[in-house]
Amino acid sequence: xxxxxxxxxxxxxxxxxxxxxRRPGARLTAQELQVLRLAATGATNRDIAAHLILSxxxxxxxxxxxxPKLGVSSRxxxxxxxxxxx
Numbered sequence: 001x002x003x004x005x006x007x008x009x010x011x012x013x014x015x016x017x018x019x020x021x022r023r024p025g026a027r028l029t030a031q032e033l034q035v036l037r038l039a040a041t042g043a044t045n046r047d048i049a050a051h052l053i054l055s056x057x058x059x060x061x062x063x064x065x066x067x068p069k070l071g072v073s074s075r076x077x078x079x080x081x082x083x084x085x086x
């Protein structure tokens with residue numbers, strides 16, 4: 001079994017992947033913050049894209065890049081954060 005297969009097996013034994021650690025030195029871009037605030041309200045990628053005049057894939061990319069910076073792995077976790085403190 002390769003190295004990555006061993007890591008996956010270990011994660012399964014521990015009960016799944018843990019959320020990524022928060023990276024305090026990683027700063028959010030202005031656009032990431034806009035996307036995050038809208039996503040935290042429950043807006044879909046398509047809704048956010050229409051509001052900000054972006055493609056839904058771009059919105060998804062912003063979320064993909066921003067979640068590790070905040071140490072979250074889901075929109076549910078995102079909604080629990082106080083984004084005004086960022």
